[in-house]
Amino acid sequence: MKNSDFNRKFRERLLEKNPTKGDCAELLSDMLQIDKVSAYRRLSGRINFTAEEVARLASKFNISLDAILDEVYDDRQKSMRLEFWEHYGGLNVNMVVEENIAFFEDFVMRPDSEMGLAIDRVASIQAIHHEALFRFLFFKWGHYFTDLPEFRRFDTVTPPARSRTLFERYAELYTHIKYTFYIWDDKIMSNMAGDIKYFRGLGALCAQDVADIKEDMMRMLRKMEEAAAAGRYPATGNRFELYHSSLPIPGSHMYTSAGQAITYHLGAFVIRTLYTAQKDYVEEMKQSINRIKNGAILISGCAEKERMAFFADQRRIVESIDE
Numbered sequence: 001m002k003n004s005d006f007n008r009k010f011r012e013r014l015l016e017k018n019p020t021k022g023d024c025a026e027l028l029s030d031m032l033q034i035d036k037v038s039a040y041r042r043l044s045g046r047i048n049f050t051a052e053e054v055a056r057l058a059s060k061f062n063i064s065l066d067a068i069l070d071e072v073y074d075d076r077q078k079s080m081r082l083e084f085w086e087h088y089g090g091l092n093v094n095m096v097v098e099e100n101i102a103f104f105e106d107f108v109m110r111p112d113s114e115m116g117l118a119i120d121r122v123a124s125i126q127a128i129h130h131e132a133l134f135r136f137l138f139f140k141w142g143h144y145f146t147d148l149p150e151f152r153r154f155d156t157v158t159p160p161a162r163s164r165t166l167f168e169r170y171a172e173l174y175t176h177i178k179y180t181f182y183i184w185d186d187k188i189m190s191n192m193a194g195d196i197k198y199f200r201g202l203g204a205l206c207a208q209d210v211a212d213i214k215e216d217m218m219r220m221l222r223k224m225e226e227a228a229a230a231g232r233y234p235a236t237g238n239r240f241e242l243y244h245s246s247l248p249i250p251g252s253h254m255y256t257s258a259g260q261a262i263t264y265h266l267g268a269f270v271i272r273t274l275y276t277a278q279k280d281y282v283e284e285m286k287q288s289i290n291r292i293k294n295g296a297i298l299i300s301g302c303a304e305k306e307r308m309a310f311f312a313d314q315r316r317i318v319e320s321i322d323e
Contacts, residue, residue, distance in 0.1 A: 007048040009068045010058075015043065017061045031060065051264075051285055055251035101169055108176035110258035115177050116289045120185035120249045122192050122217075126224070128164070128171045130216035132209070135159060140195060143204070154205050175233040177256075181241040183289070183296050185249040189317040192217065196321055210322055217318045225311045231301040243296035244310050255286045262286065 018024035028039040032053055041047045049057070058065050107113055117123070127133040138159045142151035150156040174180065185191075196213060199205045205213075227233060228242040254265040264282040276282060299307035 006068060008045060010049060010054060010063070010065075011043060011045060013063045013068065014057060014061065017063065028057075031056065051253065051288075052250055059250070098166065101166065101173065104170065104173040107256060107258055107261075108173055108178075111178060112258050113177045114179045114257045115174075116181050116183075116255050116286070116293070118183040118185075118245070118249045118253045118289050118292050120188060120191060121252065122188065122220070123252065124167065125171050125174060126220055127216070128167050129223075130220050132212035133216035133220060134164075136196070136213050139204075140199070143199075152204065154199065154209050172235075175236045175238060177238060179239045179241075180233075181243065181293060183243045183245050183249065183292055186244055186246050187248070189217070189221075189314045193317050193321045200322075207322070214318055214321055218315065221311055221314055221318070225307065228300045228307055229304075241298065241300040243293055243298050243300075245292055245296040247292060247295060249292065253285070253289055255282060255289060257286065 015024060018027060025036050025039040025043055028034065028042065029036045032039070038047075042049055042053075054065070057063065122133070122137065124134065124137050127137055135157060136154065139151060139154050139157040142148060142157065196205065196210060200210055224242065227240050231240060232238060233240050252265075256263050256265075261277075262279065262282045263277045264285040297303075297306055297310075299310050
């Protein structure tokens, strides 16, 4: 798929939502904090939307990026990012997941394997060893993206066992990557707290559910703090860094790199993560993620004061959820 094809389809969807180009340009100017000339250039196709802009606009105007992918891909490409909830989409996902694991099993053997992530939400990969938290992420997706009755309440939801097993393997493979860094949006726990309060207000969560999820969030924070303090994954000794950013990070962005092989993944309220290996575009997005890292605050290794302050703030947010 060419990036220009995707941008063309995205522009069409955007103009369908906002048929008057002048009004649409004004909205874009306000939302993206760009001048109207730059907005018109994007709408006319003279320049492409960035991945961050696509994520923000798709969320605002309820544009299905999956539907666009289906149109521009002749041969449907698979994401290298596991999504256990796809079992509810009628797809033979176990086979897809196993293929992805095979990719990472080869990838992590490379001496220069590297992965960078910039995220504004707790990732499933971080929640897999925390039962209530993992279930909540599964429940939240199903509530928004399916009509199945079991997703109306948290206590009726159980992630598929096969998916859990495969995801645990995927989490293990992460620790074998030679260098990994995470950039957490400063509002990552606030976003999670907002989700929990919303579903509590709907009656989908009871007080005990909230308590269980909060406890798991605290455990996850402890594990992340320990890994950040060590600067390495305990099980493998591979380098691990954690940053936090005051710059908002819309969506979930990830790149993997080893030698000439490089991929970019974008998650933005879609069932299947957008994935591309187009070299020029991926290099650009890798540089963008690293620029965010350069402006973020390192809280790994010797950055003890910053790390303690950051995690103390996150714990206060979690503790305030049921207040």
